[in-house]
Amino acid sequence: MSTERKTLEERAQMSDIDRLRHSCAHVMATAILRIWPDAQFAYGPPVENGFYYDFDMKHRLTPEDFPKIEAEMKKIAKENQKFEWKGVTREEAKAMAESGRLGGLSERPGNPSRFKLDLIDKIPEGEQISCFQNGDFIDLCAGPHVGYTSKCKNVRLTSVSASFYMGDESKGQLQRLYGTAFPTAEELDQYFVQLEEARKRDHRKLGRELKLFHIDEDVGQGLILWTPNGAIIRQELQNFISEELRKQGYSQVFTPHIGKLQLYKTSGHFPYYRESQFAPVIENDDLAKVIKEGCSCCETYDRLYAVSEKLRSGINERAGREVIPADRVLPDDKLLDGFLLKPMNCPHHIKIFDSQPRSYRDLPVRLAEFGTVYRWEQSGELNGLTRVRGFTQDDAHLFCTEEQVAAEVLGCLSLVKIVLNTLGMTDYRVRVGLRDPDSSKFTGDAAKWDVAEAACREAAKTLGVPFTEEPGEAAFYGPKIDFVVKDVIGREWQLGTVQVDYVLPVRFDLSYIGPDNKPHRPVMIHRAPFGSMERFCGVLIEHFAGHFPAWLAPEQIRILTVSEKSEAFASELHAQLLAAGLRAKLDNGAEKIGAKIRNAQLDKTPYMLVIGEKEATTGSVAIRHSKKGDLGVKPAADFIASVLEEVRERRM
Numbered sequence: 001m002s003t004e005r006k007t008l009e010e011r012a013q014m015s016d017i018d019r020l021r022h023s024c025a026h027v028m029a030t031a032i033l034r035i036w037p038d039a040q041f042a043y044g045p046p047v048e049n050g051f052y053y054d055f056d057m058k059h060r061l062t063p064e065d066f067p068k069i070e071a072e073m074k075k076i077a078k079e080n081q082k083f084e085w086k087g088v089t090r091e092e093a094k095a096m097a098e099s100g101r102l103g104g105l106s107e108r109p110g111n112p113s114r115f116k117l118d119l120i121d122k123i124p125e126g127e128q129i130s131c132f133q134n135g136d137f138i139d140l141c142a143g144p145h146v147g148y149t150s151k152c153k154n155v156r157l158t159s160v161s162a163s164f165y166m167g168d169e170s171k172g173q174l175q176r177l178y179g180t181a182f183p184t185a186e187e188l189d190q191y192f193v194q195l196e197e198a199r200k201r202d203h204r205k206l207g208r209e210l211k212l213f214h215i216d217e218d219v220g221q222g223l224i225l226w227t228p229n230g231a232i233i234r235q236e237l238q239n240f241i242s243e244e245l246r247k248q249g250y251s252q253v254f255t256p257h258i259g260k261l262q263l264y265k266t267s268g269h270f271p272y273y274r275e276s277q278f279a280p281v282i283e284n285d286d287l288a289k290v291i292k293e294g295c296s297c298c299e300t301y302d303r304l305y306a307v308s309e310k311l312r313s314g315i316n317e318r319a320g321r322e323v324i325p326a327d328r329v330l331p332d333d334k335l336l337d338g339f340l341l342k343p344m345n346c347p348h349h350i351k352i353f354d355s356q357p358r359s360y361r362d363l364p365v366r367l368a369e370f371g372t373v374y375r376w377e378q379s380g381e382l383n384g385l386t387r388v389r390g391f392t393q394d395d396a397h398l399f400c401t402e403e404q405v406a407a408e409v410l411g412c413l414s415l416v417k418i419v420l421n422t423l424g425m426t427d428y429r430v431r432v433g434l435r436d437p438d439s440s441k442f443t444g445d446a447a448k449w450d451v452a453e454a455a456c457r458e459a460a461k462t463l464g465v466p467f468t469e470e471p472g473e474a475a476f477y478g479p480k481i482d483f484v485v486k487d488v489i490g491r492e493w494q495l496g497t498v499q500v501d502y503v504l505p506v507r508f509d510l511s512y513i514g515p516d517n518k519p520h521r522p523v524m525i526h527r528a529p530f531g532s533m534e535r536f537c538g539v540l541i542e543h544f545a546g547h548f549p550a551w552l553a554p555e556q557i558r559i560l561t562v563s564e565k566s567e568a569f570a571s572e573l574h575a576q577l578l579a580a581g582l583r584a585k586l587d588n589g590a591e592k593i594g595a596k597i598r599n600a601q602l603d604k605t606p607y608m609l610v611i612g613e614k615e616a617t618t619g620s621v622a623i624r625h626s627k628k629g630d631l632g633v634k635p636a637a638d639f640i641a642s643v644l645e646e647v648r649e650r651r652m
Contacts, residue, residue, distance in 0.1 A: 014046070014144055017183070021046040023083060023134075023145040024073075024152045024181040025053050030137040031072035032057075032177075033105045041103040041139065042115040042165055042174060049191075050180035054163050056115075061175055066157040069177075077153040081135040083145035093120050093129045093140065105136040115165065116140050154188045155181040197489045203541035204384040210546055210554070210604065212537075213385065222382045222389030224534055229554035232583065233540070234533055236552050238370055240650065241394050241529060244418055248411055250368040250396060255348035257372055261304065261338045266315070266507055267347040268323075270340055271305050276375050280304055280338040290336065304338055306330035318506050345371035346501075346526060349397040350508050353522075358512040363522065364400035364408055370533070371395050385538030392533040398525040399510070402448070405523050406455035409481070409498060412527040413459050416483055416496035419529040424652040425543065427486040429466045432456050433473035445502070452500040452523075453479045477503035487543040495536065499526040547627055550606045551647040557584040558605045560596040562612035569616035573609070573636055580640055582647070601626055607643065 014022065025044035028051075032039050036057050044053030059065075093102065097116040100108025119140055123129055132141040134149055146152070156179060163176040182188040199205075207213050212230035219225060226234060242252070261280055264270035270277065282290070282304070290300050305328065312324040342348065349367045358365065372392045381387055400408050420428060434453050437446075456479045460467040474480055478500035485495050501524040504510075511519035530536040540548075550556050557577055561570045567588050577584035585605075587596050593610060600608045610622040621639050623631040634642075
């Protein structure tokens, strides 16, 4: 959670649920102070799904303390204390903090509110300093709050952890207590039912149980090893999207995992996103040179960071403004060469487009790749498949004329819609990210932005689902459309995205020959229906709770023999299933049939075929489904035909 101060205007726009949770943080602080009066409070904002407060005190909280704190919070709610705003001068605020009154229930001689003193100093001169008081508790706070503490009765504490003041380790460790609150008891209970369901569906837990993927310390955190079962799911998804790409006229390409620094200096990815990139790999000859010259690490990095005057002047001239400042330029003999693990596929695809002359008759050019990219994530932010350091995008880049933008965006959206509908993820909304005209973040010609934004709006309207326009949320190079998908337990995930780009064609000086026989600049569209294959698979594991539809399941069918008398037919059936292209296993072990069924159920195999003496004699199968239970008996040939049809149609 960022500790950056929100403006008063941003605070005034706080949603009703955030207002409630912000108020509950104050109630929680009041309760803690009643039990442990020495507690020193820092800040307590609402966050996604709840709130927290950071504080310092001698007693180390554990979950065993939660009932006591919650009981005191309920008392405070019953007291129906009013949340009252108090404006104070800077001098008054400092006096209250020095006495220990601010962030306390009373003055605390010898125990000044040290965090509040620091926070007061961070308030800009001239800004109104405000406090809110409920009962005896008063805190430095700009609000807003609910009217009375009686609104704060449906609350529960969730966890306690360590934190650092302002995220700075040098400032000492604090305790962070999290809680959540809802307007009604029913909503609070439902939230914890959902949490429990989420724990059952946790893709990290199911990934281990179903042997889908592995993360190994010797390989590196955030780098996924796809095991055979997980590789099947990933390959089936790739096959699915590849079929759709062929229908829409895409060409498949392959690019390396690494590229020269010059490529990413041209695109702008290096060094502007260096905090989320792996460090560059210096060319061997250049590395030997800087060692011989005795260059410091800082000087070496500066020489890697620098660009030639030719690159700078070319990009600036084409962009019509200073994109690369003069202070990045070094003489050619001082520049160092190197490579970067690719953070994006787009520069590589640009080079493929630019590898031959293009005519307007060739456009649009649609290049697609399952390309692996690498991003540096902090260790504490890594999370199974959903936050990794190496991931594969179902990436594509389209190069088209300005007149083709609307149709191409529409085609991209239809592809995302096909993907989501096929996977049964039909509950989604759409965000259209537009530029903020007052922001310097967005580059390019305003008229072209207007055309692209209009195309995105019109395309979003065709989807038949709710969409919102969000000014200021465009990429710096063009507007974008994001799909926000709700899974079966109500959680939202941002998945597919489509982005219009006017900037990279300028930086790389792309062109095609128009009908007037003159060069024209193409427009570039970035498109990824799955986003990241790793993250998408993680979402699917949780969405399906590991019970994948037959076409995606690593093991589609398991044959279970009742006794040795049915083994010959079971083996013959197993061979038939494999020959038909189905993923099947044969369990003819010595365990009783009940244990075999339980094992298959735990492995979430969609179909279990029980083969006894009767089935072996009649050439039939007793069918069980992992979610639907007993489906009766069918001739083996009929079952094979029906499953093949189910897989071919990718039924849910």
